[in-house]
Amino acid sequence: MKSQNFDYSWLKALFINCTLKPSPKLSHTDGLIDISKIIMEKQWVSVEVIRAADYPIANGIMPDMTKEGWKEDAWPALYKKVLEADILIITTPIWLWDKSSQCTKIIERLYSNSWDTNESWQYAFYGKVGGCLVTWNEDGAKHCAMWVLYSLQHIGYTIPPQADAAWLWEVWPWPSYKDKNSWWPENDFTNKNTTFMTWNLMHMAHILNENKGIPAYGNLPEAWKDWNKFWFENPEYR
Amino acid sequence: MKSQNFDYSWLKALFINCTLKPSPKLSHTDGLIDISKIIMEKQWVSVEVIRAADYPIANGIMPDMTKEGWKEDAWPALYKKVLEADILIITTPIWLWDKSSQCTKIIERLYSNSWDTNESWQYAFYGKVGGCLVTWNEDGAKHCAMWVLYSLQHIGYTIPPQADAAWLWEVWPWPSYKDKNSWWPENDFTNKNTTFMTWNLMHMAHILNENKGIPAYGNLPEAWKDWNKFWFENPEYR
Amino acid sequence: MKSQNFDYSWLKALFINCTLKPSPKLSHTDGLIDISKIIMEKQWVSVEVIRAADYPIANGIMPDMTKEGWKEDAWPALYKKVLEADILIITTPIWLWDKSSQCTKIIERLYSNSWDTNESWQYAFYGKVGGCLVTWNEDGAKHCAMWVLYSLQHIGYTIPPQADAAWLWEVWPWPSYKDKNSWWPENDFTNKNTTFMTWNLMHMAHILNENKGIPAYGNLPEAWKDWNKFWFENPEYR
Amino acid sequence: MKSQNFDYSWLKALFINCTLKPSPKLSHTDGLIDISKIIMEKQWVSVEVIRAADYPIANGIMPDMTKEGWKEDAWPALYKKVLEADILIITTPIWLWDKSSQCTKIIERLYSNSWDTNESWQYAFYGKVGGCLVTWNEDGAKHCAMWVLYSLQHIGYTIPPQADAAWLWEVWPWPSYKDKNSWWPENDFTNKNTTFMTWNLMHMAHILNENKGIPAYGNLPEAWKDWNKFWFENPEYR
Numbered sequence: 001m002k003s004q005n006f007d008y009s010w011l012k013a014l015f016i017n018c019t020l021k022p023s024p025k026l027s028h029t030d031g032l033i034d035i036s037k038i039i040m041e042k043q044w045v046s047v048e049v050i051r052a053a054d055y056p057i058a059n060g061i062m063p064d065m066t067k068e069g070w071k072e073d074a075w076p077a078l079y080k081k082v083l084e085a086d087i088l089i090i091t092t093p094i095w096l097w098d099k100s101s102q103c104t105k106i107i108e109r110l111y112s113n114s115w116d117t118n119e120s121w122q123y124a125f126y127g128k129v130g131g132c133l134v135t136w137n138e139d140g141a142k143h144c145a146m147w148v149l150y151s152l153q154h155i156g157y158t159i160p161p162q163a164d165a166a167w168l169w170e171v172w173p174w175p176s177y178k179d180k181n182s183w184w185p186e187n188d189f190t191n192k193n194t195t196f197m198t199w200n201l202m203h204m205a206h207i208l209n210e211n212k213g214i215p216a217y218g219n220l221p222e223a224w225k226d227w228n229k230f231w232f233e234n235p236e237y238r
Numbered sequence: 239m240k241s242q243n244f245d246y247s248w249l250k251a252l253f254i255n256c257t258l259k260p261s262p263k264l265s266h267t268d269g270l271i272d273i274s275k276i277i278m279e280k281q282w283v284s285v286e287v288i289r290a291a292d293y294p295i296a297n298g299i300m301p302d303m304t305k306e307g308w309k310e311d312a313w314p315a316l317y318k319k320v321l322e323a324d325i326l327i328i329t330t331p332i333w334l335w336d337k338s339s340q341c342t343k344i345i346e347r348l349y350s351n352s353w354d355t356n357e358s359w360q361y362a363f364y365g366k367v368g369g370c371l372v373t374w375n376e377d378g379a380k381h382c383a384m385w386v387l388y389s390l391q392h393i394g395y396t397i398p399p400q401a402d403a404a405w406l407w408e409v410w411p412w413p414s415y416k417d418k419n420s421w422w423p424e425n426d427f428t429n430k431n432t433t434f435m436t437w438n439l440m441h442m443a444h445i446l447n448e449n450k451g452i453p454a455y456g457n458l459p460e461a462w463k464d465w466n467k468f469w470f471e472n473p474e475y476r
Numbered sequence: 477m478k479s480q481n482f483d484y485s486w487l488k489a490l491f492i493n494c495t496l497k498p499s500p501k502l503s504h505t506d507g508l509i510d511i512s513k514i515i516m517e518k519q520w521v522s523v524e525v526i527r528a529a530d531y532p533i534a535n536g537i538m539p540d541m542t543k544e545g546w547k548e549d550a551w552p553a554l555y556k557k558v559l560e561a562d563i564l565i566i567t568t569p570i571w572l573w574d575k576s577s578q579c580t581k582i583i584e585r586l587y588s589n590s591w592d593t594n595e596s597w598q599y600a601f602y603g604k605v606g607g608c609l610v611t612w613n614e615d616g617a618k619h620c621a622m623w624v625l626y627s628l629q630h631i632g633y634t635i636p637p638q639a640d641a642a643w644l645w646e647v648w649p650w651p652s653y654k655d656k657n658s659w660w661p662e663n664d665f666t667n668k669n670t671t672f673m674t675w676n677l678m679h680m681a682h683i684l685n686e687n688k689g690i691p692a693y694g695n696l697p698e699a700w701k702d703w704n705k706f707w708f709e710n711p712e713y714r
Numbered sequence: 715m716k717s718q719n720f721d722y723s724w725l726k727a728l729f730i731n732c733t734l735k736p737s738p739k740l741s742h743t744d745g746l747i748d749i750s751k752i753i754m755e756k757q758w759v760s761v762e763v764i765r766a767a768d769y770p771i772a773n774g775i776m777p778d779m780t781k782e783g784w785k786e787d788a789w790p791a792l793y794k795k796v797l798e799a800d801i802l803i804i805t806t807p808i809w810l811w812d813k814s815s816q817c818t819k820i821i822e823r824l825y826s827n828s829w830d831t832n833e834s835w836q837y838a839f840y841g842k843v844g845g846c847l848v849t850w851n852e853d854g855a856k857h858c859a860m861w862v863l864y865s866l867q868h869i870g871y872t873i874p875p876q877a878d879a880a881w882l883w884e885v886w887p888w889p890s891y892k893d894k895n896s897w898w899p900e901n902d903f904t905n906k907n908t909t910f911m912t913w914n915l916m917h918m919a920h921i922l923n924e925n926k927g928i929p930a931y932g933n934l935p936e937a938w939k940d941w942n943k944f945w946f947e948n949p950e951y952r
Contacts, residue, residue: 003466003468003469004455006453006455020535020536020537020584021536031473034473035470035472035473038469038470038471038473039456039468039469039470042469043469053535059496059529059576059577059578060496060497061496061571095537095583095584095587096583096584096587096627096630097856097857097860098580098583098623098627099580100535100580100584101535101577101578101580101581101584102535102577104574104575104576104577104580105577107571107572107574108496108571108572108576108577111571111572123399125399126399139853139854139855139856139880139882140853140854140856140857141853142388142811142853142854142857143811143854143856143857145388146384146385146388146811147384147574149387149388149391149397150380150383150384150387150388151572151574153387153397153398153399153400153401154399154400154572155399156399156400157399158396158397158398158399158442159387159391159396159397160391160396160452161361161363161364161391161392161393161394161395161396161452161457162361162391162392162394162457163391166853168853191467191470191472192459192462194470195456195462195467195468195469195470196456196457198456199455199456199457199468200452200456200457202456203452203453203455203456203457204396204452206453207445207446207449207452208445210449211445211448214398214399214438214441214442214445215244215437215441215444217242217244217437217441218277218433218434218436218437218438218440218441219399219400219434219437219438219441221430224430224433228241229429229433230241230277230433230437231241231276231277231280231281231433232273232276232277232429232432232433233276234273234429235269235272235273235276258773258774258775258822259774291773297734297767297814297815297816298734298735299734299809333775333821333822333825334821334822334825334865334868335618335619335622336818336821336861336865337818338773338818338822339773339815339816339818339819339822340773340815342812342813342814342815342817342818343815345809345810345812346734346809346810346814346815349809349810377615377616377617377618377642377644378615378616378618378619379615380573380615380616380619381573381616381618381619384573385812389810389812392810404615406615479942479944479945480931482929482931507949510949511946511948511949514945514946514947514949515932515944515945515946518945519945599875599876601875602875618864621864622860622861622864623860625863625864625867625873626856626859626860626863626864629863629873629874629875629876629877630875630876631875632875632876633875634872634873634874634875634918635863635867635872635873636867636872636928637837637839637840637867637868637869637870637871637872637928637933638867638868638870638933639867667943667946667948668935668938670946671932671938671943671944671945671946672932672933674932675929675931675932675933675944676928676932676933678932679928679929679931679932679933680872680928682929683921683922683925683928684921686925687921687924690874690875690914690917690918690921691720691917691920693718693720693913693917694753694909694910694912694913694914694916694917695875695876695910695913695914695917697906700906700909704717705905705909706717706753706909706913707717707752707753707756707757707909708749708752708753708905708908708909709752710749710905711745711748711749711752
C-alpha cells in the first residue's frame, strides 16, 4: 500500500497539554503531541497546541468564574478555541497513576459549558471528536485515558476506535520520553497507537463534517423538556 | 417538533445482559433494555437480547477455549452474533460498585477476538458502535460504564455521544428497578438518558454504514508491520 | 449498650476540604465534616479543618515549588500540619464523577513529600491513618474514595475498615446536602457510615500510637538500597 | 541492620490466585506469590495458596448459591478458609487493564458474606488484613490493586501501608514473568514492593492480633439499628 494523502484541510485540531509545568519548561508529553501533529499537518489539518499551565484558568464549574468573584479566568477565551476545533485531544502526564490536576481542572471547565447547545439544539460538543495522549513511566495510562475519553463522550464528543495512545516506561527512575537516553521515540508500540489514533480522529471528524454532525433527533434536551419523548414509552404501560 | 421515524431497517443491535442470574429469574437490567429496544424497533432495527448467564461461556482469553482444554465454550457462537450486529450494548448490574463478573468475562472474550480483522484489514470491530446500560441502587454506574465503553473503543467500536444510561437508587435497601414499589420507570432522568443513548447509537451506526465504515487508512495493523507508517515520522529526526 | 467515651485526647485529626469554592462560600462537604468532627471532639481529639481553595497551593510535584520558580506555595506550611496529624481525612465534592481538581492537587503535593522518612527511616506517613468523605448528588462517590484511599495507603497511611462515607443524591437537580429542602441530614445510611468511619479512624490511630507505629523492619527504603533484603530471596534460586 | 526474625507463628495467610487458568497450567502470578510466601514462611506464618479457577465457584451474591438453584458452589468451603486467615492477599492478572473475571467473582462472593458478623458483633472481616498482587505486561496494575484493596477495606479488612505490588512489562509481546527470557525475577522495584507489602501485612496482622482486633465500639451495625448512635449527632440540631 502506498502512502496516501487525505485533504482534511478544513479540519481544526486542538491539543491541550495538561502538564503541571508552564512554558518553557520541557514537557515530555509534547513529544507525543508532536508525532500526532506532524501526521495531521501533512493532511493540511490546522493544529493548535495549548499548555493549560500557561493560562490563569480558574477553578470552578461555571462558564466564567469572574462572574463568581474570581479575579481572572482564562477559560472563556480557551473555550472559544475548543468550540472552533473539530478535534480535541487532551494530553496529560501521570502522577500517582492519575491524570494531572491541570487535566482534572480542564475537564471541570469543559463540564461547566456542557449545558450550552449548538445551532441544532444539541449539546455544544455534539459533532466533535475527542482523543487522549498520556505519558509517563510506570503505570496508569489506560486509567487516565479512560477517564478523559469517558468525560468527553459524556459532554457530546464522539470517540472513534483506539482514540488514545501512551508512552510508558516500566519503573522509576528510568528516563522520561524526551530525555536523551530514552530510546522510546523509536518505540513501535507507542508510535503505532499514536498514528492510529491520529487517523481515526481525522477520519471521524471528516465523516461527521460530511454528515453535518449527528442527526438532530432523539438527542435534543429542550425538546425533551417540551414533552417530545422521541418514541420513548414506558415498557410497563404497553 | 413532531415525532419522526427513521428507516434504520438494515441495522442490527445486540444487547448482552450481564446479570448474574440466569433466565427466567427477574433481571432489573432488562427493564432498561426494554426502553431502548422499543425505541429501536420502532425504527425497524433488528434487536436481539442475550443473557450471558444462560450460556456456558468459558473463562479465558483465547477465541475458542475448547481448543485450550475446556469442555465447552459458548463464546464462538455468541461472537458470530456480535460480528453480525452493527450496535453492541453491554448491560450490567453493579456489585460493590463494579460491573458484574459476567460483564468482566464478556469483555475478556471480546478481547480474545481483538486480533481478528475485517475485510478492510482493520480490526474486526471497526465500523461498529458501542453503548452501555447499568442498573442498581447506590453508586458506581458511571465507573462501570466508563470501563465498558473504554474497552469497546479500544477493540474498535466507535462511541457516540452520551452512549450510556443508568438507573440508580440512592441507598440500600430501596426497591430495585422492576420492583413494584419503585417509581423509577417514571424517572425522567434515566428515561431521557436511555432515549438519547439509543438514538445516538442508531444515528452513528447509520452514518458508519452509509460511509462503509471508517476509512481503511492509517489504522491497518498488518500494513504497519509491513513498514507502511501512514506518514508517521519521528519528530527528533525532522 | 451504653454510650461510652474513649480518651483519645492525644490524637490529632486534620480534615482537608477540597471544595472548589474558597471561604466563606457554602461548602456542602463541610456538612459531613461536621458530623465526624463532633464525634471526634467528644473523645477529646484535636481537630483542624482546612479548605484547600483558601490557600495558594502551587501545582507541581516537588516539596516546595518556590524553589522551582513559583512565586508562592502554601504547601510547605500545610505539610507541617499533615505531619503533626495522626489522622488525615481528605474530603471532596464530585464533578463529572471524579474528585475535584483541588483534591487531585492535594494528592500530588502529598506525593511530592513521599520520599521523606520518619525517625524510624520508614516513609514519613507510616503510622498515620487515612480516611475520605465525599459529597454530591448522582454518582461516583465510591470511585473518588477509592482513589483517595489508595493514594493514601501508597504513601504510607494505614486504612482501617470502612474508612469512607458519602452523601449522594440520585440525580440533578436535587438539593445539595446543606440546602434547606434536603432532608439528608436525617439520612441514616450516610450518618452510620460517617460514624463508623470516624470511630475506625480513631481506634486505628490509637492502636498505632500505642504500638509506636508499624514495626520498622521490612519497610525501610534506605536499608533495602544497602542490600538488606529482609528475607527476600528469588524463588528461582532456592 | 542485621536480618531479624519475627515469631509470627500464630498468623495464617491465604493467597487467592485469580488467574483464568486452572492448575496445572503455568500462572505467572504464582511467581509473585512465591516471593511473598517465602518471606512469610521464614517468620513461621502458615500460608495457603488457592487458585480460584480450580474450584466450581458459582456466580452470585448470596453466601451459598446452591440454595438459590445452582447445582454446586465451592464458595462456602472457601469462605471458611478466608475466615480462618488473618491475612488475605488477592492476586490477579490484568486483561484489558482490568482485574480478571475470576477476581471480580471472588470479590462478589466476599461481598455475599459481608453481612456476617464476628463474635464482637462487628462485620466478619474486621480485624483481618488485606493485600493485593498483580502481574502482567503493559499497564493497569495500580487500577486493579486499587479496586481490590478498596473492596477489602469496605467489607472490613484493614489495609496497611503499601499493601500491593505488581510486576509489569511495558508492552506486548514481551515475555511474561515466569518466561525464561524475562529477567524480572531480578527486578529490584517489584522485589522491594513485594517484600514491603509482605512485612506490612504481617506486622499489621500481628498488631491487630495483639489488640484483639479493632475495638468494638462505634462500628456495630446491630447496635446502630437499636439506636445506639455512638455519639453521632446532627450538626444542625446542636
